[in-house]
Amino acid sequence: MQWFNEFYQKIAISPLSQWLETLPRDLAIWEKEALHGEFKKWCKLIDKLPNTTPSTIELQNAVAFGNAEDIDQYTQKQIEGLLRQFMPWRKGPFDVHGIHINTEWRSDWKWDRVAPHISDLTDKWVLDVGCGSGYHMWRMLGAGAHSVVGIDPTQLFLIQFQAIKHFNPTANIDLMPIGIEQMPKLQAFDTVFSMGVLYHRKSPFEFLQQLKDQLRKGGELILETLVVEGDENTVLVPGERYAQMRNVWFLPSEKAMLQWLDRAGFKQAKLVDTDVTSLDEQRSTDWMTNHSLKDFLDPNDVSKTIEGYPAPRRATFIAYK
Numbered sequence: 001m002q003w004f005n006e007f008y009q010k011i012a013i014s015p016l017s018q019w020l021e022t023l024p025r026d027l028a029i030w031e032k033e034a035l036h037g038e039f040k041k042w043c044k045l046i047d048k049l050p051n052t053t054p055s056t057i058e059l060q061n062a063v064a065f066g067n068a069e070d071i072d073q074y075t076q077k078q079i080e081g082l083l084r085q086f087m088p089w090r091k092g093p094f095d096v097h098g099i100h101i102n103t104e105w106r107s108d109w110k111w112d113r114v115a116p117h118i119s120d121l122t123d124k125w126v127l128d129v130g131c132g133s134g135y136h137m138w139r140m141l142g143a144g145a146h147s148v149v150g151i152d153p154t155q156l157f158l159i160q161f162q163a164i165k166h167f168n169p170t171a172n173i174d175l176m177p178i179g180i181e182q183m184p185k186l187q188a189f190d191t192v193f194s195m196g197v198l199y200h201r202k203s204p205f206e207f208l209q210q211l212k213d214q215l216r217k218g219g220e221l222i223l224e225t226l227v228v229e230g231d232e233n234t235v236l237v238p239g240e241r242y243a244q245m246r247n248v249w250f251l252p253s254e255k256a257m258l259q260w261l262d263r264a265g266f267k268q269a270k271l272v273d274t275d276v277t278s279l280d281e282q283r284s285t286d287w288m289t290n291h292s293l294k295d296f297l298d299p300n301d302v303s304k305t306i307e308g309y310p311a312p313r314r315a316t317f318i319a320y321k
Helices: 003-009 019-022 024-036 039-047 073-086 106-118 135-142 156-165 203-212 252-263
Strands: 092-098 099-103 123-130 147-151 173-174 189-195 215-226 267-276 301-305 315-321
Touching: 003 019, 003 173, 019 024, 039 073, 039 315, 073 099, 073 106, 073 156, 073 267, 092 123, 106 123, 106 135, 106 215, 106 267, 106 315, 123 203, 135 147, 135 173, 135 189, 156 173, 189 203, 203 215, 203 252, 252 267
Parallel strands: 123 147, 123 189, 147 173, 189 215
Antiparallel strands: 092 099, 215 315, 267 315
């Protein structure tokens, strides 16, 4: 696939060159499986996106490419119609030639909470683990990163990412549809982000080690995850579902999470932000019409999930290798 071939060439003479020993094989396996679903149809739809020349590109305060005046009304409607074929859009928002992709999550709010606490990304090699459709990756690039790589095996997220990148194709930003467990120990990234992933892992300590294996010595980890209130021994292990999600395994307290980072060998771990997810930050929209947060909370007490657990509360931690 051309998207992957271009990435191979890009990293051949880079700190990530070791990845070429395993990545082509892993992506070939992924691609073989992907072609049995909707992926092939989605690729054809991306090929139908018209080529445009955005008059402006904004990545520092938003993710926006061009404005409505850059194209005629027919082309704008064509672009919107194609982008709507890739619903549901969960992480964003994105703006493309006057088309506002109003995603389920206000991911810009999360970025605004995290960004003041991270080290300068200027000229850094950055990895975003579980990147979704790549909203935060664009903001990392806007913050000055030299190269941003995201990993997420979900087919639709790759398609959504490529649909957005179509409007800024030369950007040094790439998404590889694999999991972190498939990555060799590159020890090459200056900064690794993991936002909204830890609680989906059956073995959190194995996951922390995998994150550390991608960092160079002295590199920075930015970890955001669901937490609960309590002391260093408090960890919630939900039943079959948490806020209607099946694959939630461990929700530590902030103090427990700091202890986990210390036990995993990270240095100078600190809590930099906590926030209770609001109904304005995660909600249904005309670009994501499925159930959302309000459907997952107790209708009589929004401080609890529908199962009776504490409502989603997120914390961001920073630590170093």
